[in-house]
């Protein structure tokens with residue numbers, strides 16, 4: 001493995017040499033979706049150009065080739081997150097679908113009237129709403145691990161929140177709006193001590209940490225392909241095999257059955273039981289290419305680079321007058337979220353856009369976090385290993401200009 | 413007072429001077445900063461239009477058979493958008509406001525920038541302005 005080299009990795013991503021309004025593009029919206037290396041784009045083109053066919057049903061050449069490529073990805077994901085068996089990997093559209101799958105199968109079967117589901121105060125809406133829907137259907141109760149002012153979970157509150165009624169815990173590994181890295185291993189340890197299974201939302205963490213589901217001892221783990229260099233429309237749910245086997249199926253249709261008659265249908269085995277219909281073959285194959293890319297990358301070097309970017313950006317941005325950082329946890333991933341006194345976040349975000357700098361503004365699908373900090377939203381710059389200090393300089397410089405333009409006249 | 417259509421044409425030709433999004437942004441921010449302040453008594457929920465990332469307060473008043481608007485927002489850019497809408501609609505007859513197709517918005521080349529979060533906000537502002545116009549026409553019948 002060659003040591004991490006920023007110039008080399010940048011050249012792997014065609015989009016990074018694109019312009020925005022004729023200006024050098026600075027892409028700081030990585031927490032929303034990552035860019036794709038050429039190998040991933042090529043994998044898509046190659047599949048559609050040379051071996052496109054439906055999988056698992058054909059006796060012919062193309063179908064066999066497509067099936068082999070598709071099946072190989074399950075094995076790659078297994079190694080990538082260190083699952084015990086590739087049967088523990090279920091292909092889904094992304095984290096949102098993965099959580100909905102667990103809520104409507106495991107959840108429907110095991111959670112009843114008066115039971116409690118525990119989430120945290122920094123969850124993405126996709127790890128709130130499916131549980132609320134389940135609670136509404138079953139008469140169960142949603143409980144929330146609170147935050148402190150730095151945007152960290154108040155772990156002291158956890159023992160009391162894990163009650164005899166708690167039937168499930170679902171927490172985010174790394175917060176998309178605050179960057180906080182949560183002590184999920186400790187949460188899992190405490191939950192397991194009371195026999196409670198835990199889902200870890202790894203939508204953000206999978207790009208920044210080396211994931212080992214066995215070491216975490218997570219019962220379920222989810223990620224979205226598009227946030228880890230792969231295409232949109234594909235992601236994975238990991239579940240411990242014994243849990244998956246005991247769960248009812250999700251959607252009904254082809255692929256998920258073993259035999260069908262009008263009297264009785266028997267279901268296919270795990271993981272196919274949860275994968276009704278033609279899967280997203282092309283994007284799964286490209287996910288495999290993304291995992292190959294991660295595997296040849298010096299991930300320790302890349303993570304170190306991201307931490308340097310975070311440190312540098314935190315320093316520069318917090319030095320800009322009128323800026324207040326939101327999310328100052330001791331353990332953070334490469335996300336800098338902030339508000340500006342007297343300046344609407346969207347106005348400043350649009351200013352940066354005119355300069356070719358892509359950030360995100362708003363509540364980032366975590367409205368409860370915004371309510372906690374009593375702000376309508378933040379500006380968020382989120383970094384990937386292919387970003388540079390020069391890009392951070394451009395952000396800080398233009399932020400200062402945006403404030404100079406917008407602050408003088410804006411309403412208080 | 414020029415007709416809605418004439419004012420739309422004037423704004424379109426003003427915008428033809430700009431060849432970049434950056435220039436348009438600065439122009440709209442400037443319009444927003446110059447928008448006449450809204451009386452505080454209207455900055456309450458009754459007059460509020462909630463957008464995705466900003467709030468707008470809008471009031472409409474009848475004078476001599478014409479409808480006049482005043483508004484404010486917590487976003488300067490949105491205030492600029494309101495200023496554009498007000499240039500076209502404020503002071504017009506309610507019937508004309510109801511009929512206005514406001515095609516100038518597309519001609520300004522702003523849609524892509526306001527599409528995601530604010531096309532909705534803009535649509536609600538227009539809807540609210542038309543609601544005032546509708547109320548005025550029915551009240552005068």
Ligand SMILES: Cc1ncc(COP(=O)(O)O)c(C=O)c1O
Pocket residue numbers: 031032093094095096097124126127172174175176201203204224365
């Ligand atoms: C922490 C977290 N959870 C869940 C999601 C939802 O992921 P997706 O939209 O890919 O299903 C996201 C994406 O924004 C996220 O950041």
